[in-house]
Structure formats: structure tokens, C-alpha cells
Amino acid sequence: MFKSSGGERVMEIVNNILLLLITVTMLFPFLYIFSVSFSSISDVLNSDFLLWPKDWVTDAYTYILGSDQFIRSLWVTVYVTVVGTFVNLVFTSTMAYSLTRNIIGQRLILFLVLFTLLFSAGMIPTYIIVKETGLLNSLWALIIPVAISPFNLIIMTQFFKGIPEELTEAAVIDGANDIQIFSKIILPLSKPALAAFGLFYAVGHWNSYFSGVLYLNDPAKWPIQVILRQIVIVNEPNAALGGHAAMVEALPPPETVQMAAILLATLPILIVYPFLQKHFAKGVMLGSVKG
């Protein structure tokens, strides 16, 4: 190949240094939070720049994991994420598949779906319908009103269209009906798409904060993000965790509790992230590559 000139070497080095700096800014907050969460209060107070715990102290984690409120809200979030993602995938895939077939009213339905991308009724009318359908203060309020993302629906329709028609035609000749074709041929062929969308939906449920505030009054039903806000942003870690009386004399410092709470609430994302990674780029591409 061609020998690169001096100027290009410089450019390459500058580029690498800048990218390294960028990745450090992305990772630094986590390293810092991790270190503080495992440190003692004296270490936190004495060192300005704590990047690795000096002596590993796990008080903050014992305190949080001993809190009924924290564990309960973790369960709420796990439940909403699992059930919600299942509902998302069922609703989205069945509708997307029907829309790829020459179903009656196809164009009208597609138009109505697209229109919701452009215009939505807004928060208040949506809140009222959630209330009127009896979902207020129920975990279903975090699942049903977001059952289908119109955007994902459209992309999934594009994906289904890419499946060769010969396969379904053969099944029709064998006497299969549409439900059988969908469940026995289309779904198994769509595993990569289902994985990508499932992960997107699941991350959405795990991270969702506001619907909890809007629709749930009962603190026992609050998802983890609502509790996390109380702990970190409102700065009331002990109140949010129910300040369990047994441990009052040995309360860990609020800073370490806050950092530990952030890490615990983010851990599932950090764990699935490597698996998620190979799917999501594909998922985004599905949408962008037209025709």
C-alpha cells in the first residue's frame, strides 16, 4: 500500500488520543461511582479523586439490599420488564405480520399508525383514558399504554416483508392457516428481529421513570427508577429506603448509598449490554435500509 505521509501520522495520532479521551469521559463516571460505593466515609472525605477503593467496605450495599422498599421496587421493575416486553412483542409482531398481508383495510390502518408518529393527543387526554380504563395505580398502566411503539411496528413490517413469499405459499398449499403460518414459519425466521426489538422494549421498560410518577400513587408499586430518583436526585436516601430502624445507629454515609443505588439499578443493563450490542445495531439498520 501507499506509505502515509507525516501529516497523516499526526492526524492519526490526534484522532486516537481524542477518541481515547472520549471513551474515558464515558467510563469515568462509572469507575468513580463504583469506587465511592465501596469506600469508607473517611476515604471519601479525605481523597478528592477516588478511583479505586482503598479498603473495600460493603455497608452501603448491605443497607440497600436490606431495604424492603428497594427490593420491592426492583421486583416491580423486573416484573414490568418481563411482562411488558412479552406484551410488546406479541402485540407488535401480530399486527406487523397482518399488515404485510393483503388484509382488508390495510392502507387505512397503516395510515392511522403513521399518523400517531406525527401527532399525539398529549399527556392530559392520555392520562384521562388510562384513568377511565381503570389502569390507574396498577402495574398494567406501565405496560398497556405503551404496548406498541408505532416506530418499531413499521420497522418490523419491513422486516417481515423481506421473508421470501415462497415459504408462505408452500405452507398455504399444505393447508396451513394464517395463524399457523405466523407462528410456525414467520416467528422462527424472525428470531434476530424479535431479539433486537425485545431488547429495545426491555431497556425502555427498565429505564422508564415518568409513567411510574404519573400513574402510580402507591409507593409499594413504584419502579426502581422512581426510588432511585428519591435516593440520588432528591437526596433523601434514608427516607426513600424506608430508613429501616434496626440499622439506624450504623447508617452508612449517604454518598456511598447513593452511588451503590445507581450501580445496582444499572447493573442489569450493564450485564445484558454485551449481548444486546450485537443485536441493536442490526435492529437500527433494519429500519434505515429501505427496499
Add this chain to the structure above:
Amino acid sequence: MPTKRKKNSLKKKLWRDRYLLLLILPGILYFLIYRYIPMAGILLAFKDYSPFRGFADSPWVGLKYFKLIFEDAEVIQVIWNTLQISLLQIFFAFPISIVLALMLNEIRNQVYKRFLQSIVYLPHFLSWVVVVGITVIFLRSEGLINSFLVNFLEVNPIPFLTDPSMFKPIVILQVIWKESGWGTILFLAALSGISPHLYEAAVIDGASRLRQMWHITLPALKSTIVILLILRLGNVMDSGFEQIFLMLNPFNMETGNVLDTYVYFKGIQQANFSFATAVGLFKGIIGLILVVLANRLAKKFGEDGLY
């Protein structure tokens, strides 16, 4: 006769599609109940709604609440904040994604490149509560940045979180940190579609790397840039609800309150349903007009557009 035949064929079609209709039913019900019935609910904006009298019995008041929007200095401020935050985001965060994509594209080692990509994508998958939480931890009065300012630079601590003039810069920086890596995806896809022959030819013609970037890479990105920018302009009335809601406190309310958060405070917290619905509808209609215009514009540039 023809009508009868039509009816018959409709029946036939319904029967032919019976399984498909069964499959699509949950989706249709979802869109009707949770997307379209609320659209009828926007009529609240034209009524004096009181939850005790119910939707039907509340009296009509015409455009009263829309007039209130423009008489209210607070709403004008809120609209102004929304536009400012949104435009600042487009102006600063959008180009950074492009630059970052170009930088990543220069990395030749595929394994290293993928490693860098997975790190810059990561913040996109964090919740806004976590991102705002990290911000608070770093910027509060006894936080890392302030203790650095006080102990090393020996200057006074800066009240980042309560100083109203800090609100917009912080919000923009958060968006840059969280989304600019993710924003590179479509640009990188466009870049991977460029034929290597173009670069080889350019090298033979003696073009430097910068010149190659200017004459080959950027033109290849042009259509992606144009369409994303136009579509983003169409959403200029949205400036990131959860993020801003979480960042707001009594000190920065005046510079930070945006249309979405305003609707929440007025409608849900103060139970001023009709006024809040009117503000929401105002926002929705402007948004709709902007998206349609943006889409037209995109098509004028010879792009596919959103629909």
C-alpha cells in the same frame, strides 16, 4: 345489483382474512383505545372541564383557553425555553455525532473500532434518572467538580444545580454525553457503503486524508445529514421530557420549564385539565405542521422522507 355483489365480496374478504383479523385485533384495539380515543379527548381544551361534572356535562367555552395561552407571560417563556433548548441541542449535539462518526471511521483496526463503538453507545442505554443522578453527584456543592475547584484552583464553588443560567448548558452537555455516540450509527452505516475504489482513486490523484474526507466522505454523508437534520427540526417542540423534568428544581424553573413539563405541572399537579390540554394541543399541532413541512423539505432535497 352491484352493491349486493360488493357486500358479498366484503363478507368473503372478511371470511378469507378471519385469522389475520384475529391476529391484528389486539393491535387495532390498542391504537383505538390508547392513541385515538385520547385524540377525541383534546376537545377538553374547548370545554371548562371539571372531573366532578364529567366530560359530557362540562360546558363549552370555545377558544377561551387558547387565548389564555397567548396572554400568559409564563407560557410565552415556556415556549421560548422549549425552542431554545431544542435548537441548542441541534446546533451542538448533532454535529458532534457526525464528527465522532468520522473519527471512528478513521480507525482501521476493526476489533479496536468495535470496542470504541460499544463504549460510546453505552450511555444511550442508561436511564435519565441515572444520567441526571450522575450529574447531581458530580456537580453538587460538595461534589467532585466543586471540590476540585475549591481545593486545587482555590476558587469559589459554583452552584451548578441551582444557578438558572447553568440549566441550559448542563442539559445540552447531558444530551451530548448520552446520545452523541448512539447518533453515529446511521452515519457509520452510510460511511460503510462508500466504495473503497473512490479512496484508492483519490490516493492515486494525490489527495491527502483531509481532502478525501472533504471530497468523498462528506458528500456521501450529505443525504443522511440532511434527512436527520430536517426530521429533527420537525420535532423542535420536543426537548426531552424526562431529562428536563428530572433536572428542574424551584431555582431553575424559569429558564428550564418547557412545554411538556408545563403541561404536567398545570394539568396533573394543579388539576387545570382544560388549560393544560389546550397547551398540549397547541404543541401537538405546531409539531404536526413542522413535521409535515420538514418532510416536504426532505423530499425537495431528493430524499425519501419519513413517509
